[in-house]
Amino acid sequence: MTTDPGWITIGDLARRAGVAASALRFYEAQGLISGARTAGRHRQYPRHVLRRVSFIRAAQTVGLRLDEIAAALSGLPESRTPTKADWERLARSWQPLLDERIRALTALRDQLGACIGCGCLSLQSCALYNTQDGAGARGPGARYLAGERPVAGPSAARPRRRPTSP
Numbered sequence: 001m002t003t004d005p006g007w008i009t010i011g012d013l014a015r016r017a018g019v020a021a022s023a024l025r026f027y028e029a030q031g032l033i034s035g036a037r038t039a040g041r042h043r044q045y046p047r048h049v050l051r052r053v054s055f056i057r058a059a060q061t062v063g064l065r066l067d068e069i070a071a072a073l074s075g076l077p078e079s080r081t082p083t084k085a086d087w088e089r090l091a092r093s094w095q096p097l098l099d100e101r102i103r104a105l106t107a108l109r110d111q112l113g114a115c116i117g118c119g120c121l122s123l124q125s126c127a128l129y130n131t132q133d134g135a136g137a138r139g140p141g142a143r144y145l146a147g148e149r150p151v152a153g154p155s156a157a158r159p160r161r162r163p164t165s166p
Contacts, residue, residue, distance in 0.1 A: 006046060006047055007036075007044045007045065007046060007047065008044060008045055008046075008047050008049070008050065009042065009043070009044050010024055010025075010035070010042070010043040010044065010045070013045050013049065013050060013053065016050055017050055017053040017054055017057065018057070019053060019057060024043075024045075024053065025043075027053065027056060028043075030066060030070065031070060032052070032056055032066070032069065032070055032073055033045065033049050033052050033053060033056075034049075035049065048082065051082070052073065052076075055069075055073075056069055056073075059072075062098070062101065063101060064097075064101075068097070072090050072093065072094060073090075075089065075090060075093070076090065104145070107145055107147070108145055111144060111145060114129075115128075115129040115130050115144065115150070116142040116143075116144045116145045117129075117130055117135030117138075117142055117143035117144035117145070117146075117148065117150065118135070118141065118142045118143070119133045119135060119136035129144075129150040130150065135148070135150070
């Protein structure tokens with residue numbers, strides 16, 4: 001099949017982007033990319049979509065959700081290749097989100113070996129930092145990794161559980 005030089009087949013796009021053709025169809029269904037059909041009903045995409053797909057994959061790799069990616073891509077032009085200024089504007093808009101992700105990953109790295117306020121009380125230090133599972137009264141999940149400070153003093157919100165041996 002021959003395509004216009006400004007267009008690329010779904011198979012070529014999949015190979016060049018390192019994704020399955022099914023992923024491209026999914027991205028298209030989600031409105032992240034758009035293409036067209038040839039007279040023979042084969043999918044093809046403008047060449048600049050390769051950059052969008054690479055961007056989507058990179059964003060997913062750092063843990064961004066598809067709705068976050070879609071919101072960012074919605075600010076880029078569909079009908080033309082995004083310029084360097086377009087990409088820089090998008091990058092600036094994501095800096096606060098990425099900074100927060102970096103902060104969360106740093107906290108995870110630094111605190112994972114200590115009490116994270118999850119309520120398991122399995123570490124000996126958890127009895128000190130999470131007395132009577134006071135973190136559990138604040139809600140589900142690892143409260144200290146979520147940025148909350150350890151509970152000071154005993155909490156009557158939950159009965160005390162005995163720490164178990166590691």
